[in-house]
Amino acid sequence: MSNRTLHGRIAQALADYRTGTIGIPALRDAVVQNGRALEAMPYALVQEIDDIEYDLTAGQFAEEENCIPNVGSALERLESWLRAVPLEGGGP
Numbered sequence: 001m002s003n004r005t006l007h008g009r010i011a012q013a014l015a016d017y018r019t020g021t022i023g024i025p026a027l028r029d030a031v032v033q034n035g036r037a038l039e040a041m042p043y044a045l046v047q048e049i050d051d052i053e054y055d056l057t058a059g060q061f062a063e064e065e066n067c068i069p070n071v072g073s074a075l076e077r078l079e080s081w082l083r084a085v086p087l088e089g090g091g092p
Contacts (some may be wrong), residue, residue: 001037002087003038003039003040003085003086003087003088004087006034006035006037006038007034007038007082007085007087009030009034010030010031010034010035010078010082011082012030013026013027013030013031014027014075014078014079014082017075018075023063024056024059024060024063024069024071025060027056028053028056028057028060031049031052031053031056031078032053035049035053038085040086040088041085041086042086045081045084045085048077048081049081051077052074052077052078052081055071055073055074055077056071056074059071059074
């Protein structure tokens with residue numbers, strides 16, 4: 001699967017989260033499943049997505065404990081990370 005397709009899936013999940021269509025668990029799952037499949041990723045971007053995933057996981061646990069999750073900075077970092085992802089890489 002192409003990086004462009006995987007990138008689009010993550011971007012769509014982020015947009016869906018922002019509109020309230022999906023929750024933190026679905027956003028986190030989209031980031032994990034599609035982010036790990038990206039190819040030709042600089043190591044710094046791999047490390048960054050791991051940090052974002054960690055923050056989303058913490059937000060998910062907060063939500064499950066009926067606390068207000070603080071994922072604002074993770075969402076901003078995810079947007080920045082998406083802009084840096086190489087779209088040319090991966091399969092057709």
